[in-house]
Amino acid sequence: MTERNFGDKPVTMTQRMGEMDCGFTRIREAAKKDSQLQFNNLYHHLTAERLNNAYFNLKRQAATGVDDVTWKVYGENLAERIQDLHTRLHNGSYHPQPSKRIWIEKSDGTKRPIGIAALEDKIVQQALGWIIQSIYECDFLGFSYGFRPERSQHNALDAVYVALTQKKISWVLDAD
DSSP states (O other): OOOOOOOOOOOBOOOOOTTTTOOHHHHHHHHHHHEETTOOOOGGGOOHHHHHHHHHSSTTTTTOTOOOOHHHHTTTHHHHHHHHHHHHHHOOOOOOOOOOOEEEOOOSSSSEEEEEOOOOHHHHHHHHHHHHHHHHGGBBBTOTTTTOOOOOOOHHHHHHHHHHHHOOOOOOOOOO
16 A cells, blocks of 8 residues: 655755745644645735745746846845735735736747746745645655655656566556
């Protein structure tokens, strides 16, 4: 039987921040105890400190959204900007901006659209992602690799290689 990810190791948010719990221990424990539990009061976890950490977790050279604000420009007066964002989030006056639409050319000559969020929206999305991740991460099986912290397609390929070369395998199923 495949083991679930019930280890006590906290999620690492970035290389710069190192190992940290991010205050989600009680959420993780509740999610582990009762898989049917519905979380309906998580907004208070969206703190100014978490928003600040989310800012530093963003890619510094990422494309700008409709506001044309870069990571560096937003970082000027960062404490005031983060406090203002936190206040707007909690008093209900924050509204995400529309995503910037750009078209990327595909190998067959057609183009596909992608949306680029404004920097402030990226900060909020990152912070909310961490909160939600603390709930759903414990439900994943140990062999799940897609879109998970500290896991990549390279880790998945390494696991497949080890399984194929060190275990008795009767068949291989490829699915995407």
